[in-house]
């Protein structure tokens with residue numbers, strides 16, 4: 001099997017300062033100062049070409065942090081990420097420049113990816129047609145609704161034809177017709193043997209679309225394997241969690257939070 005993404009011992013930590021003076025102490029102390037919160041802690045897994053992987057996990061477990069790292073938007077604090085090919089991230093807040101119009105954003109993104117003028121002229125109408133946001137295409141992106149941003153982001157990313165597509169909750173804000181259109185496009189990707197990471201809170205969409213599941217639990221990989229095997233375990237965990245009393249939930253969250261907070 002040809003590998004497309006190899007993630008080895010990846011951690012991402014954020015410094016938690018409560019005062020500005022802590023920031024200065026952290027900068028001047030040889031060993032650093034203050035507490036760090038680990039959004040991801042020692043994550044390792046491999047994806048093959050053609051894998052469609054659903055990334056599951058409760059709120060705050062680290063799914064978006066991981067998608068940003070795979071797409072090269074943010075670096076890990078430690079560990080390595082090997083990505084074979086171009087990766088594109090589709091997220092509600094991804095990479096669109098607010099002051100530019102939709103059309104200008106298309107041109108900018110294509111130019112940044114090394115497309116020439118002729119290719120951009122050929123691609124632009126296809127992207128505009130897919131996004132289907134009418135006259136808004138010539139308005140600044142800051143005037144767009146989250147659904148419109150997602151439509152434009154999805155349309156651009158899918159037409160630049162990346163090898164690895166990371167879709168982070170982008171289908172949750174649009175309407176059903178658009179979500180179906182995107183799922184069709186994603187199926188075309190799947191058939192071309194490209195790698196897809198799909199993050200969605202819709203368990204139905206996950207089960208329908210992904211053959212593998214990567215379960216991130218509070219910054220760790222809890223399970224990784226076939227969707228049909230992992231999802232029932234995840235659903236059982238959610239059911240157990242929901243049954244806890246408010247106090248039990250609080251105690252559980254506190255334990256988890258502490259396990260992710262490390263001195264300096």
Ligand SMILES: Nc1ncnc2c1ncn2[C@@H]1O[C@H](COP(=O)(O)OP(=O)(O)OP(=O)(O)O)[C@@H](O)[C@H]1O
Nearest residue numbers: 014037038039057058059060061062063064065066
């Ligand atoms: N810039 C940051 N500074 C400090 N903490 C951060 C930062 N970005 C993320 N975190 C923390 O890292 C953890 C993981 O966040 P992330 O957004 O990756 O989770 P998620 O699984 O995508 O959550 P959700 O399902 O709610 O979108 C969270 O506890 C979040 O508060």
